[in-house]
Amino acid sequence: MMKCLIIDDDATARLIINQFCSNDNRLEVVEQFPSAIEGMKYLNQVDDVDLIFLDIHMPNFSGFDFIQTLKNPPKIILTTSDKNFAIEAFEYDCVIDYLVKPIELPRFQKAIEKASKVTVKKNVVTVAKEDESKDDLYVNIDRRLVKIGLASIYLIEAKGDYILIKTDTKNYTVHSTMKKIENKLPANLFLKVHRSFIINTNEIIDIEDNSVLIRKDVVPVSRSNRTELMTRLNLL
């Protein structure tokens, strides 16, 4: 049986999809949410959701924004009143089908048939995972390999051909690229919030619209990275 989530800001849509699911013994609706943010919070706590019925057009945070926040997305069936998003929808491997509202039962059943047969390829952040067990990073400074405790790093900033690594005790300027160091950092602790900045998410003090305060540094957050940042937060 597939465990399902319904995310739609329209109560009538949630009710209709829930009705379809309750009449199909292959499906069990475990939760329903009126916003993508609530769905994200729920998915941060559980890992046994097999299928999401996801509305595309929701205020503040669209279905596509939501998909981009998922590291290991389950199967997703998009539900929408717009026919215009179909091409964009199938750019995501996890999207199984695209249902236009008002949804008719035969079309819903066809989507479930597809979902039952398809296996979603999970995205795995291989480099970051390999390094998650490592606690230190060695950097080349004046022909010496200097050990830096990963947990002591709170901010990394691009400086032309160099990167500036800021730690509890000292700042290091290293000849490297943001891409290289990003691949050496544990993905669960560090996040690139701008093309020139990587932050230690444990060091966040507060967040405004387009910036985050890391200790005394105000760091810009680009629009494309904001979604990922929001998923890391334990939002109330």
Next chain:
Amino acid sequence: MEQPNLNYLYKLSQGDTDFESQLIDVLKKEFPLEKEQFINSIESEEMIDAAEIVHKLKHKFSILGLEKGYELAVNYENNLRNNNKSLTSEFNNVLNNISNFLNNL
């Protein structure tokens, strides 16, 4: 003028009267609120907000079998996103028609 109906609802419910009641209750509860939000948005010239509500309302149009009303809502939503509210009067007529229908259920 095209009249709302419950044909889609009956097709969905397949005789499940509890579901029928639930869906009608949600429609009766949500529709007046969304209609009011829409009117306020139009009065305050908040076109994007109005377009967002029209987007939500058009699903209800389709649930109530209003095919022409749905097409009108699609065009009106697009117009509002382009700062054009020329179909407001026609859209209001559909809203009032639905209000009457829901009030008599």
